[in-house]
Amino acid sequence: MISAKMWARLILQSGVWIALMAVLLFWPGGNWLWPQGWAFLGIFTAGSVVFCLWLWRRDPALLLSRLQPVVQQGQARWDKIFMACAVLAWNLWLVLMALDAQRWRTSSMPLWLEVVGGALIVAGFGATMPVFAANSFAAPVVKIQEERGHHLIDTGPYAIVRHPMYASALLYIVGVPLLLGSWLGLAVVPLFVIGLAPRAVREENLLKQELPGYAGYMTRVRWRLVPYVW
Numbered sequence: 001m002i003s004a005k006m007w008a009r010l011i012l013q014s015g016v017w018i019a020l021m022a023v024l025l026f027w028p029g030g031n032w033l034w035p036q037g038w039a040f041l042g043i044f045t046a047g048s049v050v051f052c053l054w055l056w057r058r059d060p061a062l063l064l065s066r067l068q069p070v071v072q073q074g075q076a077r078w079d080k081i082f083m084a085c086a087v088l089a090w091n092l093w094l095v096l097m098a099l100d101a102q103r104w105r106t107s108s109m110p111l112w113l114e115v116v117g118g119a120l121i122v123a124g125f126g127a128t129m130p131v132f133a134a135n136s137f138a139a140p141v142v143k144i145q146e147e148r149g150h151h152l153i154d155t156g157p158y159a160i161v162r163h164p165m166y167a168s169a170l171l172y173i174v175g176v177p178l179l180l181g182s183w184l185g186l187a188v189v190p191l192f193v194i195g196l197a198p199r200a201v202r203e204e205n206l207l208k209q210e211l212p213g214y215a216g217y218m219t220r221v222r223w224r225l226v227p228y229v230w
Helices: 004-029 035-058 060-066 077-103 111-134 164-180 183-210 214-220
Strands: none
Touching (some): 035 077, 035 111, 035 164, 077 164, 077 183, 164 183
8 A cells, every 4th residue: 555655755746747847848938828738737647647546546566666766776777877868858858849839939730730649648648557557567767676576577568569668658759749739849759769769679688688588578579669660
């Protein structure tokens, strides 16, 4: 069970993160009434609340693991660097999209594409749920969770691709700039994909060495992110 102290920590962390994203969007954009910005924050907040409540009932241990810092003891050094860079890149990306769509007005995106973007974000949240349902070890960092009896997961979406969490994230990453109406933000998406690819390979190398059965799993499930693509 999750203690009252952990719930307080969860609420504080989530509140600070959402407030930070609000500042990164509305301050550079210069428009606190930006509808697309509020739509993004609304979807993100609703999705986070649903996930937390769902995991609290279904898998409190996974919820607790996802509350941990992005840099942890036992985490591979290269992954600590990756996570620090990923957080920085995400924040700078939000600022860029706010400047592009609101301050500079250099992007003009049709409403239907913005709606598609919102739908992709929701789809990304939805696609993550079966990942969490199948894998109680789906922590945000790369490490073997020996204290939780970490073992191979090859069911659910893991029977289709080796990194279904990353595949779900692609929906979200494409959806955000579409919803916010930023073509510059969309142009950055391939850089995120390029950044995810080597992490997926490094993660596999670590799991192949330290997680029993993973080498055989790689031979059974050929594709990493998208079937018949990669």
